[in-house]
Amino acid sequence: MTSPPVDPRPEMHVSGAGPSALGRLIGMPSADFAADVWSRAPLLTRAAELPRDFTDLFGADAVDELVSRRGLRTPFARMARDGATLADRSFTLGGGVGAGIADQLSEDRILRELAAGATLVLQALHRTWAPIQDFAAALADDLGHPVQVNAYVTPPQNQGFADHYDVHDVFVLQVAGEKRWRLRPPVIEAPLRDQPWEQHRDEVARAAEAEPLLEETLAPGDCLYLPRGWLHSATALGGTSIHLTIGVHAWTRRHLVDALLARIDSRLAEDVEARRSLPIAPGRSGSSTLDTGADAELVHELVEKALQDVGADELADSMRTLVRQAQRAEPLGVLAQSEQASDDDARWRARRHLAAHWEGEDEQRTLVSRVGRLTVRADQRDAVAEVLDGIRDPAELDHELRRRLALAGLLVPEDVRDA
Numbered sequence: 001m002t003s004p005p006v007d008p009r010p011e012m013h014v015s016g017a018g019p020s021a022l023g024r025l026i027g028m029p030s031a032d033f034a035a036d037v038w039s040r041a042p043l044l045t046r047a048a049e050l051p052r053d054f055t056d057l058f059g060a061d062a063v064d065e066l067v068s069r070r071g072l073r074t075p076f077a078r079m080a081r082d083g084a085t086l087a088d089r090s091f092t093l094g095g096g097v098g099a100g101i102a103d104q105l106s107e108d109r110i111l112r113e114l115a116a117g118a119t120l121v122l123q124a125l126h127r128t129w130a131p132i133q134d135f136a137a138a139l140a141d142d143l144g145h146p147v148q149v150n151a152y153v154t155p156p157q158n159q160g161f162a163d164h165y166d167v168h169d170v171f172v173l174q175v176a177g178e179k180r181w182r183l184r185p186p187v188i189e190a191p192l193r194d195q196p197w198e199q200h201r202d203e204v205a206r207a208a209e210a211e212p213l214l215e216e217t218l219a220p221g222d223c224l225y226l227p228r229g230w231l232h233s234a235t236a237l238g239g240t241s242i243h244l245t246i247g248v249h250a251w252t253r254r255h256l257v258d259a260l261l262a263r264i265d266s267r268l269a270e271d272v273e274a275r276r277s278l279p280i281a282p283g284r285s286g287s288s289t290l291d292t293g294a295d296a297e298l299v300h301e302l303v304e305k306a307l308q309d310v311g312a313d314e315l316a317d318s319m320r321t322l323v324r325q326a327q328r329a330e331p332l333g334v335l336a337q338s339e340q341a342s343d344d345d346a347r348w349r350a351r352r353h354l355a356a357h358w359e360g361e362d363e364q365r366t367l368v369s370r371v372g373r374l375t376v377r378a379d380q381r382d383a384v385a386e387v388l389d390g391i392r393d394p395a396e397l398d399h400e401l402r403r404r405l406a407l408a409g410l411l412v413p414e415d416v417r418d419a
Contacts, residue, residue: 021141046222079110133331150245151243159236175242181224251322260310263315264306348413351371
């Protein structure tokens with residue numbers, strides 16, 4: 001749980017490239033993090049062990065911009081004080097003429113609540129703040145798990161939330177100020193999303209009375225990793241504390257179990273023996289007992305057969321829809337995209353974070369991705385695949401195919417901001 005010694009980190013020293021998204025958060029090679037730390041134990045990495053701080057991602061100016069000029073509404077923000085969440089009306093207001101939506105953030109009310117010691121939480125920054133949007137997408141690619149990002153703004157000497165645990169893994173990125181963190185072991189190991197800490201409130205409260213297993217102060221540029229389930233609380237010290245919390249919504253074996261059960265259910269629905277009625281019991285008037293002995297044994301056999309029929313590839317196919325829905329593709333400019341789609345001189349590249357795969361084996365192949373479905377002729381499939389894999393220049397495609405890919409959102413102009 002202590003910081004590891006500074007080691008050479010190959011992923012941070014690739015010629016012509018900056019550190020990977022994950023490489024910015026951990027003071028060790030990514031393979032070591034995956035093998036020894038991920039989902040197992042907390043890891044505190046000090047700023048000196050990381051390639052740079054996090055001010056390029058977020059800061060005080062970003063907070064002020066989002067609160068006062070973006071017209072954000074709940075649930076893109078919430079506030080808390082002394083472990084209790086404040087009512088939305090305490091920090092929101094209508095937007096005035098032409099924008100009279102009642103739950104827009106009010107900078108004046110937020111200012112008053114901050115002065116009274118409340119913590120401001122700006123939620124889903126992976127959707128509302130461009131630098132974090134790009135970083136979060138890159139980190140999700142590094143991890144193979146979807147992520148969300150919130151910011152916590154806490155006045156000095158205040159604590160927004162009492163001891164609790166999260167149902168997702170967390171990276172805490174200290175941006176400004178200092179915050180004292182207290183960590184305690186889980187009361188339930190590796191909790192699922194339907195096992196929040198509120199279901200174990202009494203156990204959490206008792207555990208919070210014990211001495212922390214780890215108590216450390218995070219300074220700007222420090223990063224703390226917490227596996228899901230670890231109890232934690234934090235108090236801002238001198239100056240306003242701003243930190244980012246990256247929640248990693250890990251795919252679990254339970255997801256595979258659910259996918260497997262869904263496939264078994266589908267197979268049994270097609271099996272006439274599984275659909276047959278249970279027998280009646282003549283002469284047993286008034287009895288509500290159901291004799292399922294012989295049928296229960298048969299059902300076990302049917303389920304076992306269906307289970308054997310479901311292969312690993314089929315489970316992977318079942319997960320694809322979940323994976324596509326969990327993140328969004330790289331942002332694109334709608335008007336620029338439309339305008340340049342027919343321009344022969346425009347330079348294009350594959351859009352990032354598409355999570356694309358092919359379906360069908362006939363003359364028409366279907367490309368399925370986060371931006372929809374596109375039918376492609378079989379003789380064009382290899383060229384399109386090479387473009388999306390980054391090994392062929394889109395300029396080599398014929399004009400009409402390139403235009404189709406651009407209007408389908410599979411290509412973006414080459415000068416679009418790097419993720």
